[in-house]
Amino acid sequence: MSALPQKIYPVVDTAEWVNRLGGAGARFIQLRIKDYSPEKLVAEIRRAHTYAKQHGVCLVLNDYWQIALDEGIDYLHLGQEDLDTADLAAIRKAGVRLGISTHCHEELDRALACAPDYVALGPIWPTRLKKMAFGPQGVEKLTEWKKLIGDLPLVAIGGITFERLRACLDAGADSVAAVSDFTLHADPEGQVKRWLAEADAETRAAV
Template sequence: MSALPQKIYPVVDTAEWVNRLGAAGARFIQLRVKDYAPDKLLAEIRQAHQYAKQHGVCLVLNDYWQIALDEGIDYLHLGQEDLDTADLAAIRKAGIRLGLSTHSHEELDRALACNPDYVALGPIWPTRLKKMAFGPQGVEKLTEWKKLIGDLPLVAIGGISFDRLPACLDAGADSVAAVSDFTQHADPEGQVKRWLAEADGGLTQP
């Protein structure tokens, strides 16, 4: 099982954030775009993909598996509900790597049956950015998940700030995702550099 591209994993909602954070050193970025008209959505994803290639970023597209197929995106991130409709065989045939969200043992079992390239557990702490059906998981659950999945990479997400990064890594997360700690920070580029330094250089080799 290949390692993830980086120990830090910003989640952003525009192509410009891929440009800014990629230029600052982030190499593993998820684009999570919501409520765009189809033409604008495709243009935004294409622009993000262009910026990703420009900066050497491994781009992860949230949800839109058909566009990921059409555009040759590196990674796809799907929630449990997306598994009901996504064509996993086509995704695999295209060589797109797959990350899956999990919140419970049942969801983890379902995710592992799909042979993903990573699983995400969340929310680790309470988050206001997204309505969640599940309460905070806590860092102890990261340790439990890591024991269950072995060499499969584990992503921590949900309510994570710079100060909470070390606890997630120590608990077993291979990469740590955050939204507002980057995009709502006064100095997003500087925050990327802080996260990378705290994550012991950030880079891991596949």
């Protein structure tokens, strides 16, 4: 199982954020867009993909599997409800890598049956950005998930801040995702650099 591109994983909602955070050193970024018209949606995804290629970013598109195939996006991230309609055979045939959200054992079993390239667990802490059907999972569940999935990469997401990054990595996460800790920060580019330095320090400590 191949490793993820980076230990930090910003989740953003516009192409310009891919440009800004990619320019600051982020190399694994998810584009999660909601409520765009079809024309605006495709145009924004194409802009994000262009920026990603300029900065050497592995771009992950949330939700829109058909567009990911059409546009040659690196990665696709699907929630459990997306699995009901996504054509997994077509996704695999196109060579698009796949991440899947999980919140409980039943969802993990379903995700693993799809042979994903990573599994995400969340929310680790409470989050206000998205109404969640599941409560906070806690870092202990990251350790449990990692034992269950072995070499398959694990992504932590939900309520994560810079101060909580190390706890997630120590608990077994291979990459740590965040939204507001980057996009609502007074210095988003500087925050990317802080996260990278902390993640690198964690890597050096493990050697």
